[in-house]
Each structure stands twice: as structure tokens, then as C-alpha cells.
Amino acid sequence: MKKHKLGYILGTILIVIVLIIGGVTIYHQGVQEGKRIAAKTILSATNEKSSSTETESDSSGTDSSEDSESSESDDNTITLDDEDYEVTDSKDYKPVFSDSSWTNTKVGIDEVKVLQSDGTTEDSDGNEVNGIVAVHYTIDAGKDINMYPTQGTMNTNSGEQVEADMSASDDFDGELNSGASVDGWVIYFLKKLDSIKDLTSVRLKWDADYDTDDIDDDNFSHTYDATVQLN
Incomplete structure (x- = not known):
């Protein structure tokens, strides 16, 4: 009787452990998927209201552009990392x-999308956000x-110098095998953006390496x- 009872208890504990592990795995998968959806919300929320411009660059890492037109959009709400941001203007x-x-x-x-917020919301660190810059990267790994x-x-x-907000950005970078092709949006929050027209250039820096x-x-x-x- 005691052996039977002990086996029943151990079996119950094992089932509970399996359920907990499964729940944690599903939660993390949901978080990652949510990040990807959240970053891409920028496009669906504002693309129809913004104008775009074609620019050209050279291989030295500096981009040159032609004049573009700005258009104001109706108020939109976008969600990034579970935070809602009221967008009053945007430019693509x-x-x-x-x-x-x-x-x-x-x-x-x-693609670079500039969004002006109403300044009443905060980023994940509690800083007031007045602007959002979303940059779309593509990477084709040669090694x-x-x-x-x-x-x-x-x-x-x-x-203004700001760090990329990893939690609000897409999950696409990190370890890449040779031949891999990935793309994703990186989100940068600005504290000072009184007008979309105030932002005329951005300088982007990031690191890469390989094992040797x-x-x-x-x-x-x-x-x-x-x-x-x-x-």
C-alpha cells in the first residue's frame, strides 16, 4: 500500500513538472512572437498615412537622399513591448x-520610419517618449x-544619442550561419522630437564578430x- 501511494505521489509530481516546463516554453514562444508582431505593427498602423522617398547610398556606409514630402496622419495607436503609443505624425x-x-x-x-508621439507615454525604462524611429535591416551572412x-x-x-530598444525590436539578429538571410525592425525611442521635419539624418552603429x-x-x-x- 505504501509503495502504491509513493508511486502515485511521484507520478503526480512528474506530471506537474511537465506541465510547468511546457507552460514556460509556450510563454517564451508567445513573447518572441509578440515582439515580432509588435514591431511590424508600425507598418500596418501608419503606412497608408505616410509618404516615402527613394534614397541612394554608396558602399562606404553613408547614405545620400533626395527631397521628400511629409504628410500628417490621423491619430494612431501602436503597441511595442506591451506599451501603447499615440502617433500624431509619421514619415516613411x-x-x-x-x-x-x-x-x-x-x-x-x-526602410526608415519616423513616428512622432504625443509625449505622454514611457519606454520600458520609464523615460518619456516623444518620437520613435524604426529601421528595417536585412542581413545575408557570408560566413x-x-x-x-x-x-x-x-x-x-x-x-541625441540613444540605444536600440531590444525588447521592442524584432528578434532576428545574433548568431547567424553562413548563407542565412534574415531581416527585422530595430526600434529606437527619442526623448526630443518636436516635429517630424526636425529629424534630417541618423547615424547607426552596431557590432559584429566571428569565432576564430x-x-x-x-x-x-x-x-x-x-x-x-x-x-
Whole structure:
């Protein structure tokens, strides 16, 4: 009788453990999927109301652009990392940025969206948000590499420097095998953006590296430095 009771208890404990592990796995999958959906909400919420401009760049990492028109949008609410942001104006750019200078890896920036918020909401760190910049990256890995746009920085022409918000951005970077092609949105929150027209350029920096046992290999790490004009 005691053995039967002990076996019943152990079996019950095992079932509970399996249910807990399964629940945690499903939760994390839901969080990651939610991040991807949240970042892409920027497009669905504002694309129909914004105008775009074609820009061209050279391989040195600096983008040149032509004049574009700005259009005001009706109030929209977007959700990023479970936070709602009221968007009062938006502007969409279509830069043609490409950099293949390192490890035969091609990195592109093909869309930049600038959003003005009403300034009554806060980011994940509790800072008041007045503007949002969403940058769409594409990566075609030419080697087994590690790349981290979601851990980079952005400088604006107004002098503001901010870090990418990893929790609000898409989950697409990190360890990439040779031949992998990925893309995703990286989100940057601005504290000062009185008008969409105030933002005329952004400088984006992020790091990449690959594993090597060669102590003389000075090419194993690389910092990308891209300037995109928004006027």
C-alpha cells in the first residue's frame, strides 16, 4: 500500500513538472512572437498615412537622399513591448543602403520610419517618449557570424544619442550561419522630437564578430557605421 501511494505521489509530481516546463516554453514562444508582431505593427498602423522617398547610398556606409514630402496622419495607436503609443505624425523613407565590406556579408537598410508621439507615454525604462524611429535591416551572412543591430546605437542630427530598444525590436539578429538571410525592425525611442521635419539624418552603429582560433586574425570583429540622410 505504501509503495502504491509513493508511486502515485511521484507520478503526480512528474506530471506537474511537465506541465510547468511546457507552460514556460509556450510563454517564451508567445513573447518572441509578440515582439515580432509588435514591431511590424508600425507598418500596418501608419503606412497608408505616410509618404516615402527613394534614397541612394554608396558602399562606404553613408547614405545620400533626395527631397521628400511629409504628410500628417490621423491619430494612431501602436503597441511595442506591451506599451501603447499615440502617433500624431509619421514619415516613411526608402533608403537604398548596402554594405558588403566585411566577410562577404551583405547588410542593407531599406526602410526608415519616423513616428512622432504625443509625449505622454514611457519606454520600458520609464523615460518619456516623444518620437520613435524604426529601421528595417536585412542581413545575408557570408560566413558564420554574430551580428547585433538590436544592441546598437543611433545618433540624430539634433545631438541625441540613444540605444536600440531590444525588447521592442524584432528578434532576428545574433548568431547567424553562413548563407542565412534574415531581416527585422530595430526600434529606437527619442526623448526630443518636436516635429517630424526636425529629424534630417541618423547615424547607426552596431557590432559584429566571428569565432576564430587565429590570434593574428584582426578581422574577426567589425563595427558597422551607417549614416542615413532623411531630408
